[in-house]
Amino acid sequence: MTSAPGAVVTAPDAVVTGVGLALPGARHAADLLRTTREPAEPVDPGTLIGRRGLRYKDRATQLALCAAQDVLRSSGLLPADGEGGLTVPGDSVGVAVSSNLGNLDTVCEVASAIAAETTSRISPMALPNASSNVIASSVAMQHGLRGPNLMFCNGPTSGLDAVYWAAALVAAGRCDRAVVIGVETANPVVEGLLGEPAERLLDGAVALVVESGPAARARGARPMAALGPYTRQGSVRDAVGRVLPEGRPAPGVWFTSQEKPPALGTPGFPDAPRHDPTGAFGRADGALGVLQCAAAVGRFDSYPTGTALITTGDDTDDAVAGLLLHSAREERR
Numbered sequence: 001m002t003s004a005p006g007a008v009v010t011a012p013d014a015v016v017t018g019v020g021l022a023l024p025g026a027r028h029a030a031d032l033l034r035t036t037r038e039p040a041e042p043v044d045p046g047t048l049i050g051r052r053g054l055r056y057k058d059r060a061t062q063l064a065l066c067a068a069q070d071v072l073r074s075s076g077l078l079p080a081d082g083e084g085g086l087t088v089p090g091d092s093v094g095v096a097v098s099s100n101l102g103n104l105d106t107v108c109e110v111a112s113a114i115a116a117e118t119t120s121r122i123s124p125m126a127l128p129n130a131s132s133n134v135i136a137s138s139v140a141m142q143h144g145l146r147g148p149n150l151m152f153c154n155g156p157t158s159g160l161d162a163v164y165w166a167a168a169l170v171a172a173g174r175c176d177r178a179v180v181i182g183v184e185t186a187n188p189v190v191e192g193l194l195g196e197p198a199e200r201l202l203d204g205a206v207a208l209v210v211e212s213g214p215a216a217r218a219r220g221a222r223p224m225a226a227l228g229p230y231t232r233q234g235s236v237r238d239a240v241g242r243v244l245p246e247g248r249p250a251p252g253v254w255f256t257s258q259e260k261p262p263a264l265g266t267p268g269f270p271d272a273p274r275h276d277p278t279g280a281f282g283r284a285d286g287a288l289g290v291l292q293c294a295a296a297v298g299r300f301d302s303y304p305t306g307t308a309l310i311t312t313g314d315d316t317d318d319a320v321a322g323l324l325l326h327s328a329r330e331e332r333r
Helices: 029-033 045-049 059-074 104-116 134-143 155-171 188-194 213-218 236-243 285-302
Strands: 014-022 093-098 149-152 177-184 204-212 225-233 253-255 307-312 320-327
Touching (some): 014 029, 014 059, 014 155, 014 285, 029 285, 045 059, 059 177, 059 204, 093 134, 093 155, 093 285, 104 188, 134 149, 155 177, 155 285, 155 307, 177 285, 204 213, 204 285, 225 285, 236 320, 285 307, 285 320
Parallel strands (some): 093 149, 253 307
Antiparallel strands (some): 014 225, 177 204, 307 320
16 A cells, blocks of 8 residues: 555455444444434443443543444454453454544643642643543553554544554554544533534544454454545545546545535536534544544445545645545445
8 A cells, every 4th residue: 555645545455344433322323324413411431331441541532442342342353242352363453543632631631730830740640641642552451452553633634544544554464453443522621722612522432443354254244334545635626536536426425524515516526415424423523534434334224335435624724535435235446
């Protein structure tokens, strides 16, 4: 695989074999296709996975641990009954987490405490939560995932970048599969930075298992989707044009994060239904690309053939990422 700027890259035979959720009011991938926000209680990690191992963990890490356990079970990498450990060697599983603001509240609290007093004011149990990779490392340690471990804090494209790099690790033979997690939280620090009220922010986590096709077949796992071409470009039009060349059939759905996506019939853009899951679940930032991929998998449950176009970022950002996701039954052209 190559990743030169502006290149279109593919992950041969990379498939999605699991989806995990820790989102208010969502239990299945198809729930991500809702168009409006519905009243729902915030996710309680202790209720989902038990209190053990959550003490001293910040909320972003707790939510990621919930989504990780859910996706490991749904993909068959953990027994569904919760008894026993991984069903595959730990060094065959990597981790890629995307979160732009996940532990920002911890970082600000630590910095404020040091400025007001001294480092002696900081609890040795709380300080590790200020590390930029605490979410990814915590997930790996909780489940014994000893493959490559990556943390992405990469702006609007971060979630799709994490999916791509997970596939890159698999394609390069660094691991057979990777748990990809997108997580963000709603708290006063994030509200103040983004200028958004809590009710308009995502407070949850979404996870995928990206796996090599041969590894999935060897353990009898059923692919839910297959990864197509991925790119990073300077505009939405360029990103769409690179992963969906002219003459290719329009995708069944376009997951877009643009506030005002191009109207149907606009030259250079596919005439496909548009869906933005942030309308139902809140501004997702670093979790967006993973959320969109999970929503696409949910759509494939009802439309077993077809493709989903996914873009993150818009023309005001430094880059736009694009990915084509295929139904597992869709023959790639």
